[in-house]
Amino acid sequence: MxxxxxxxxxxxxxxxxxxxIEKAYRVLVRKYHPDLYxxxxxxxxxxxxxxxxxxxxxxxxxxxxxxxxxELEKEEVxxxxxxxxxxxxREETKTNRNNLTKQEKRNPLQKREYKPQVGSxxxxxxxxxxxxxxxxxxxxxxxxxxxxxxxxVFAIALTIIVVILIGxxxxxxPFTNGWMRELLFENPLFNWIGGLFSK
Numbered sequence: 347m348x349x350x351x352x353x354x355x356x357x358x359x360x361x362x363x364x365x366x367i368e369k370a371y372r373v374l375v376r377k378y379h380p381d382l383y384x385x386x387x388x389x390x391x392x393x394x395x396x397x398x399x400x401x402x403x404x405x406x407x408x409x410x411x412x413x414x415x416x417e418l419e420k421e422e423v424x425x426x427x428x429x430x431x432x433x434x435x436r437e438e439t440k441t442n443r444n445n446l447t448k449q450e451k452r453n454p455l456q457k458r459e460y461k462p463q464v465g466s467x468x469x470x471x472x473x474x475x476x477x478x479x480x481x482x483x484x485x486x487x488x489x490x491x492x493x494x495x496x497x498x499v500f501a502i503a504l505t506i507i508v509v510i511l512i513g514x515x516x517x518x519x520p521f522t523n524g525w526m527r528e529l530l531f532e533n534p535l536f537n538w539i540g541g542l543f544s545k
Contacts, residue, residue: 352401
């Protein structure tokens with residue numbers, strides 16, 4: 347609450363009589379008199395004494411007390427209303443979470459669909475996975491898989507042709523010819539592959 351609660355400051359009940367308020371005021375003024383303290387405690391006592399005086403000034407005057415009570419009541423109503431709304435929001439959030447959890451139990455979350463690029467290794471793996479799991483499900487699925495297969499085979503063939511063409515071009519360029527000869531004829535891996543075909 348934003349308003350100071352003068353009844354709490356004077357440690358009295360909101361329905362307390364003027365005499366009770368006056369008695370409480372005198373007790374507290376004596377208790378928190380700044381001359382009784384030193385250092386930080388003295389500063390606190392001065393602050394507390396100001397609050398006590400302010401509370402007494404308002405609550406000892408019937409007109410000011412009535413106005414104060416009206417404002418305090420309005421603020422308490424607003425506070426309860428906001429508190430109720432906050433509590434309700436929390437309950438709604440909790441209910442939504444519970445509903446979501448129940449829904450997740452009924453329908454487990456589907457994995458995020460992974461769409462690899464056509465012609466990539468991931469695409470081939472995806473294709474194989476779909477073939478194993480979903481081939482028998484529908485005609486439409488089979489048509490889609492056939493189209494993916496055509497695209498992947500085309501991409502692989504195109505890649506092989508491009509690599510061969512680059513190799514041929516590099517073979518006939520004088521600058522890279524020596525490097526290509528070294529790669530093909532002096533590389534142990536290529537020699538081993540060549541040995542397999544020469545037997």
